[in-house]
Amino acid sequence: MACLFTMPLYSSVFYVENKKLKGEDEMNQLKETSLLNYHKKYGGKIIDFAGWALPVQYEGIKAEHEAVRNFAGIFDVSHMGEIEITGNQASDFVQNLITNDVSVLNDDQVLYTFMCYPHGGIVDDLLVYKFDKNHFYLVVNASNIEKDFKWMKENDLGYDVKIKNISDDVSEIAIQGPNAQQILQKLTDTDLSEIKFFYCKRNVSVASANCLISRTGYTGEDGFEIYLSNEDIKMVWEKLMEVGKEYGIKPAGLGARDTLRFEVALPLYGNELSKDITPLEAGLGFFVKLDKPNFIGKEALQKQKSEGLKRKIVGFEMIDRGIPRHGYEVIVDGKKIGFVTTGYAAPTVNKNVGMAMVDMEYTKLGTNIDIKIRNKILKAQVVKKKFYQKNYKK
Amino acid sequence: MKILEGLYYSKEHEWVKVEGEKVYIGITDYAQNALGEIVYVEMPEVDDEFSVGDVFGVVESVKAASDVYLPVSGKVLEINELLEDQPQLLNEKPYENWILIVELSDQSEINQLIDFKEYEEFCKSESH
Numbered sequence: 001m002a003c004l005f006t007m008p009l010y011s012s013v014f015y016v017e018n019k020k021l022k023g024e025d026e027m028n029q030l031k032e033t034s035l036l037n038y039h040k041k042y043g044g045k046i047i048d049f050a051g052w053a054l055p056v057q058y059e060g061i062k063a064e065h066e067a068v069r070n071f072a073g074i075f076d077v078s079h080m081g082e083i084e085i086t087g088n089q090a091s092d093f094v095q096n097l098i099t100n101d102v103s104v105l106n107d108d109q110v111l112y113t114f115m116c117y118p119h120g121g122i123v124d125d126l127l128v129y130k131f132d133k134n135h136f137y138l139v140v141n142a143s144n145i146e147k148d149f150k151w152m153k154e155n156d157l158g159y160d161v162k163i164k165n166i167s168d169d170v171s172e173i174a175i176q177g178p179n180a181q182q183i184l185q186k187l188t189d190t191d192l193s194e195i196k197f198f199y200c201k202r203n204v205s206v207a208s209a210n211c212l213i214s215r216t217g218y219t220g221e222d223g224f225e226i227y228l229s230n231e232d233i234k235m236v237w238e239k240l241m242e243v244g245k246e247y248g249i250k251p252a253g254l255g256a257r258d259t260l261r262f263e264v265a266l267p268l269y270g271n272e273l274s275k276d277i278t279p280l281e282a283g284l285g286f287f288v289k290l291d292k293p294n295f296i297g298k299e300a301l302q303k304q305k306s307e308g309l310k311r312k313i314v315g316f317e318m319i320d321r322g323i324p325r326h327g328y329e330v331i332v333d334g335k336k337i338g339f340v341t342t343g344y345a346a347p348t349v350n351k352n353v354g355m356a357m358v359d360m361e362y363t364k365l366g367t368n369i370d371i372k373i374r375n376k377i378l379k380a381q382v383v384k385k386k387f388y389q390k391n392y393k394k
Numbered sequence: 395m396k397i398l399e400g401l402y403y404s405k406e407h408e409w410v411k412v413e414g415e416k417v418y419i420g421i422t423d424y425a426q427n428a429l430g431e432i433v434y435v436e437m438p439e440v441d442d443e444f445s446v447g448d449v450f451g452v453v454e455s456v457k458a459a460s461d462v463y464l465p466v467s468g469k470v471l472e473i474n475e476l477l478e479d480q481p482q483l484l485n486e487k488p489y490e491n492w493i494l495i496v497e498l499s500d501q502s503e504i505n506q507l508i509d510f511k512e513y514e515e516f517c518k519s520e521s522h
Contacts, residue, residue, distance in 0.1 A: 057430060060431050061430060061456040062431050255430070255457050259456065321434075322434070322436075323434050323454050323459070325458075344456065345434065345456065347456070374452065
């Protein structure tokens with residue numbers, strides 16, 4: 001496909017897809033999850049995602065996207081990183097590391113948060129599972145595992161903690177959609193209705209495999225994330241496909257994962273989040289607790305808040321015809337005032353919409369902006385960035 | 395993967411159907427399959443003139459925007475307006491839905507294109 005794909009592939013998620021054009025040898029050097037052969041069996045198109053061979057789609061992004069919105073989808077997310085924090089000062093260590101407040105968590109509760117640099121930019125966004133006050137389980141982005149682990153090691157000075165990167169030993173399935181609970185319930189005696197939103201349960205037996213399960217996800221739908229061994233995942237994947245059949249389950253790839261999270265304005269590291277973007281600029285100040293004692297980046301974020309933001313991420317909808325993509329310029333009166341972080345012809349809402357980082361004076365709903373799509377200046381308007389309402393069971 | 399006899403092909407996965415000076419240009423079945431669901435086709439204006447190898451438009455799937463290149467030089471006679479509202483036609487029937495008709499400016503350029511057998515071999519070597 002040399003020439004059909006010579007344009008940069010705009011969403012950074014797919015930026016690496018160009019590597020698909022490389023030879024087999026290079027594809028063979030990619031890391032594989034335990035499910036690679038199953039992805040091939042279900043017709044998955046395999047791409048290089050952050051150094052992993054993973055399916056971008058099976059049947060098609062739209063069909064998989066709709067399956068998750070209306071029935072259920074399962075995703076192989078084994079590439080995600082897991083880092084375990086144990087020790088007498090685990091809680092203090094995590095509290096200093098992250099922007100959200102770990103002190104309010106109950107055992108088995110899960111927290112969405114950021115790790116920031118001292119200047120307020122983002123190291124990564126992550127989930128913090130609190131098993132007990134001396135035992136935490138951090139789930140980080142695949143592309144950031146090494147960086148995050150190093151960052152944690154650098155910041156454990158003086159804390160009585162052990163930091164262990166167990167990513168290679170942990171596989172993960174996400175089952176998402178309105179039918180997710182019914183399907184998973186078929187394979188376990190644990191009453192899943194007792195696992196509330198953003199809570200987890202350890203040592204759950206799923207088709208006899210030992211799993212950690214949480215009611216979390218990245219799609220805006222109800223669902224679970226299941227952590228298990230590299231060996232067990234194969235069997236559990238196949239069982240879920242089997243019992244899920246009558247509930248409309250479909251395997252879903254990275255393509256649908258991205259369109260699903262985008263429609264409900266969930267951020268992606270590399271797009272809405274980066275070392276050059278603070279959580280406040282990303283519009284995610286809710287996950288930054290400036291009133292807690294101390295954490296890395298607090299000073300910078302406090303300063304940014306008191307001085308007022310200079311730019312912020314907004315949602316926008318195209319008025320003219322055209323599909324916005326990651327990296328396109330946002331223009332007003334011929335002047336660049338921002339850039340698109342993610343954009344799509346969004347499947348469920350059926351509109352050409354995007355999120356963009358723009359100068360503060362253009363963030364008001366209804367503001368007219370232009371998007372530069374290739375050589376054309378096309379009209380758009382600032383709208384709410386939750387293009388689709390989340391459907392969580394809380 | 396479907397490849398039709400009687401058409402010419404480019405290594406950029408376009409098909410070319412010659413009718414005298416008029417040539418129809420579209421994307422191949424291999425191309426539409428590799429792109430995935432096509433959601434938007436950006437086309438040139440009628441009377442636009444292009445040289446061989448110029449970008450004449452963009453085909454966008456859910457996940458990416460991809461340039462399409464003109465395999466011959468010429469002037470645009472007609473664009474397929476159906477694709478403005480139904481871009482998915484390129485997925486459904488790639489060989490029936492041409493993207494544009496071009497008036498050929500140099501007949502000899504056709505000889506630079508490959509036939510269906512060569513194209514089949516080429517696709518095999520690309521998809522390993």
